[in-house]
Structures are given as structure tokens and as C-alpha cells.
Amino acid sequence: MLAKTLELVTEARQHGVAVGAFNTYSLELTQAILGAAEQLKQPAILQLGVASVKTGGEPLVKATVLAAQNASVPVAVHLDHCADLDMIERCLAWGCAxxxxxxxxxxxxxxxLLTRQAAALASSYGATIEAELGYLAGTEDGVTIEAIKASLTHPxxxxxxxxxxxxxxxxVAIGNVHGFTPNPPPLDFELLSQIASQVDVPLILHGASGLGKESIQHAISLGVAKINVNTEVRTAFLTAIAAWGQRVGPTPDVRRRGQDWLDLMREATAAARAVVTEHMQTVAMMA
Incomplete structure (x- = not known):
């Protein structure tokens, strides 16, 4: 059932847990996320990135919204990391919450200024705005401890x-980074506690791929109510595709069992779903 992002996040915060927010790029990844959510009977947030919206446009956004509507658990649809007010308005008009x-x-x-304009725009659609204060480096930026410290959120x-x-x-930026790092930098939980004491809105943790269960649950105990995961899920999906290709070889025989498109998508979807399930179990546990 289609839900409002803020309602899911606020309810999670009240219960001392978080909502898992997972980026989707296709119907198959959407199915992986919703399959895990329905199996665990937990709410979820489907996130669409700017590149995905530019590629798939209105059909992708509306298909994601329709999938959320048809889910047996509450699911919200969210536009992730967008600085373009025109795109924000289009996605809200297409059904993003x-x-x-x-x-x-x-x-x-x-x-x-940007966030204020976006919040005013969202209110006209009955939607809400997430903002980001502090810069989250990505793995492509060449993550260093010095760069991370310089970009943290000030309480x-x-x-x-x-x-x-x-x-x-x-x-918030508390040492988290976008993308997967084999040895993720430690999160500054004291800083997170200070931020939580200064604001009365739910806090969001981006870059949860690669963070351990204990770190995620500690962050939740300090006020984080939405956990974003992207890299681990899509990597699992792509790894399954690569493994399928190695097993089948360069010329699939679609007449043979296990070598057609649907066989490939079933394997990739199952791999992504397993990762989503693990993260959803982590965020739903009382810290």
C-alpha cells in the first residue's frame, strides 16, 4: 500500500527502529525490495536516483509508485539526491511522497535557499522534503579521514x-560515505548525539553499505530513523548477472532451461533480495 515517507520514518523513530530505504533502477530491483519487505512484514522506502529518472522518466517513476500501491505492506516512493527543483516537482506530480x-x-x-524552495514546493503536493547538511564523500572521491572531518554536520x-x-x-554527515568501502571510516556517534539534541526532525543515515550491524543499530538508538542502502544491493544484483554469464557462456541458448532472460532476472533478483532482507532485519531490531 502506498504510504507517506514522513509517516513511516516518524513511526519508526517513535518505536526506536528505522525504515530501510533502498534504491531501485528497474522492476526487478523493485520486486527484490518489496519481496523482502512483504516476507518480513515491514514497511520500506523505494528510492529513485536522478540518473534513473533521467533514463526511465515518467514510466519508471509511475511503475515504482504502482508497485508500492500493490504491495501488502506500507511502501513510500522517494526521489534521492536531487538539486533540480523542476525534477523534484515532476517526481512529486508523478506520485513520489x-x-x-x-x-x-x-x-x-x-x-x-534550495531546501526552503523545495519544501514550499513539496507542501503543495502534500509531500515532504529531506535535506542534507554536510557533504558525504563517495568512494570515487578518494575518501580520506581529513576530507571526512572537514565535511561533517555541525550541530x-x-x-x-x-x-x-x-x-x-x-x-547527516557523521563519517558515513557513499558507496562501499572495505574498511569504512568510524562513525562519530558523539556528533550524532549532539545533532539529535539540536533538532526535532528524524535523522537520516546515507551510505549504510558496508557499515556493520552494530554501527547501524547504534545510530538508530541516537535518533536515526531512515537508513539508505544502495551499493550493496545493486552490487549483489550485478554479481549474480556476472556469475550467470560465466556459467552460461558467451552465447546463451534460450531453448535450454536456465539460460533465458527470466532465468537470469530470477537469479539476480533473489541475490538482491537477500541483501535487502539482511538490512531490513538490522534496522527493525531494537537497538
């Missing part, structure tokens, strides 16, 4: 930012 107005690369004042700035923008959720 929320969007991340990503001004994290802007100055503090410019980030406030007092967080309070000013939320008050000035009307953002309903706040993504």
Missing part, C-alpha cells in the same frame, strides 16, 4: 538549518 533536495555541495546559505548549524528551511527530515 518525498524528495531529497540535495544542496550539500552548496554554501550554507545557498543550501538553505548548531543543523538547528538553524532546519528552522530556516522547513525540512521534515535531515540527512
Amino acid at each position: 518525498s524528495a531529497l533536495a540535495d544542496g550539500s555541495h552548496l554554501s550554507f546559505e545557498e543550501n538553505i 548548531e548549524q543543523a538547528r538553524t538549518f532546519v528552522e530556516a528551511t522547513g525540512a521534515s527530515m535531515l540527512a
Whole structure:
């Protein structure tokens, strides 16, 4: 059933757990995420990135919304990491319940302006805005401890930012990074605690791929109510495809069992679903 992002996140926060938010790029990945959610009887958030929306357009967004509507558990659809107000409006009009107005690369004042404009826009659609304060490096950026420290969320700035923008959720930078790192940098839980004491909106943790169960659950205990996972899920999907290709060889025989498109998609979807299931079990456990 189609749900509102903020309602799912707020309810999770009240119960001391979090909602798993997983990026989807196709119907197969959507099925993997929803299959795990329905099996565990847990709510979930389907996230669409800017590149996916540019590629799939309105059909992809509306198909994702329809899949959420048909799910047996509450599911929200969210536009992830977007700095384009026009795209945010289009996705809200197509059925997304929320969007991340990503001004994290802007100055503090410019980030406030973008987020405030996005929040006003979202309210006209009955939707909500997630904002990001502090810059999350990605693995492609060449992650260093020095770079991470320079980009962390400042607690007092967080309070000013939320008050000035009307953002309903706040993504924080506490040492987390986008993408998978074999040895992820440690999260600054003291900083997270300070941020939580300054703002009264649910906190969001991006870059959960590669973080251990204990770190994720500790973050939840300090106020994080939405956990974003992308890299691990799509890597599992792609790895299954690569393994299928090695097993079948360069010229599949679609007449043979296990070598057609649906066989490939079943294997890849199952691999992604297993990763989603593991993360959903982690975020739903009382910290």
C-alpha cells in the first residue's frame, strides 16, 4: 500500500527502529525490495536516483509508485539526491511522497535557499522534503579521514538549518560515505548525539553499505530513523548477472532451461533480495 515517507520514518523513530530505504533502477530491483519487505512484514522506502529518472522518466517513476500501491505492506516512493527543483516537482506530480533536495555541495546559505524552495514546493503536493547538511564523500572521491572531518554536520548549524528551511527530515554527515568501502571510516556517534539534541526532525543515515550491524543499530538508538542502502544491493544484483554469464557462456541458448532472460532476472533478483532482507532485519531490531 502506498504510504507517506514522513509517516513511516516518524513511526519508526517513535518505536526506536528505522525504515530501510533502498534504491531501485528497474522492476526487478523493485520486486527484490518489496519481496523482502512483504516476507518480513515491514514497511520500506523505494528510492529513485536522478540518473534513473533521467533514463526511465515518467514510466519508471509511475511503475515504482504502482508497485508500492500493490504491495501488502506500507511502501513510500522517494526521489534521492536531487538539486533540480523542476525534477523534484515532476517526481512529486508523478506520485513520489518525498524528495531529497540535495544542496550539500552548496554554501550554507545557498543550501538553505534550495531546501526552503523545495519544501514550499513539496507542501503543495502534500509531500515532504529531506535535506542534507554536510557533504558525504563517495568512494570515487578518494575518501580520506581529513576530507571526512572537514565535511561533517555541525550541530548548531543543523538547528538553524532546519528552522530556516522547513525540512521534515535531515540527512547527516557523521563519517558515513557513499558507496562501499572495505574498511569504512568510524562513525562519530558523539556528533550524532549532539545533532539529535539540536533538532526535532528524524535523522537520516546515507551510505549504510558496508557499515556493520552494530554501527547501524547504534545510530538508530541516537535518533536515526531512515537508513539508505544502495551499493550493496545493486552490487549483489550485478554479481549474480556476472556469475550467470560465466556459467552460461558467451552465447546463451534460450531453448535450454536456465539460460533465458527470466532465468537470469530470477537469479539476480533473489541475490538482491537477500541483501535487502539482511538490512531490513538490522534496522527493525531494537537497538
